[in-house]
Amino acid sequence: GENVEQHPSTLSVQEGDSAVIKCTYSDSASNYFPWYKQELGKGPQLIIDIRSNVGEKKDQRIAVTLNKTAKHFSLHITETQPEDSAVYFCAASGAGGTSYGKLTFGQGTILTVHP
Amino acid sequence: EAQVTQNPRYLITVTGKKLTVTCSQNMNHEYMSWYRQDPGLGLRQIYYSMNVEVTDKGDVPEGYKVSRKEKRNFPLILESPSPNQTSLYFCASRVDGYNEQFFGPGTRLTVL
Numbered sequence: 504g505e506n507v508e509q510h511p512s513t514l515s516v517q518e519g520d521s522a523v524i525k526c527t528y529s530d531s532a533s534n535y536f537p538w539y540k541q542e543l544g545k546g547p548q549l550i551i552d553i554r555s556n557v558g559e560k561k562d563q564r565i566a567v568t569l570n571k572t573a574k575h576f577s578l579h580i581t582e583t584q585p586e587d588s589a590v591y592f593c594a595a596s597g598a599g600g601t602s603y604g605k606l607t608f609g610q611g612t613i614l615t616v617h618p
Numbered sequence: 619e620a621q622v623t624q625n626p627r628y629l630i631t632v633t634g635k636k637l638t639v640t641c642s643q644n645m646n647h648e649y650m651s652w653y654r655q656d657p658g659l660g661l662r663q664i665y666y667s668m669n670v671e672v673t674d675k676g677d678v679p680e681g682y683k684v685s686r687k688e689k690r691n692f693p694l695i696l697e698s699p700s701p702n703q704t705s706l707y708f709c710a711s712r713v714d715g716y717n718e719q720f721f722g723p724g725t726r727l728t729v730l
Binding site for chain 1: 660666719721723
């Protein structure tokens, strides 16, 4: 089955700096890669996603890049703000059959943005 | 408001005492799923359901049961809880054919 590795496990940055979180996946058939943000006491919430036919996607201060050949994808947050502090999870999803829509998650990254 | 709800949000119980965590969604989603979140392990799928009366095991199903008698509800049952089931549990749902999953607020379970 799919295996997703996420690094780093913790990341501390100063407000205004950029933050990058990286994930690798093992199943070349995976075709959907979402990123979730989990704030304290809440469930994960989708912040951005990318499909395997796209190399990069941006949404304001957040961007995701995908390298299918190397089987890795990254989350980039620019101009970080204290409210970006949270746990971030990457995930990969299968393409078909019973794998369709099944999310395999990375281990999570605790991002702390210091004012 | 479109949402996934879980109850209870917090539960402390003892080994062997059967419990049920409820999950309900008001978005008419076909697919529902249960995950557990443990430090350093991310979220792991326990069970999922593609539709009413259709359920299947995820990656860590041992010690859990589910049922899907109604489209909106997907309860998680621990018939004989053990301390290794102490965890944070999330229910999620999505529309069939779409990838985005919507998560509930979580249930923190402690088994003594």
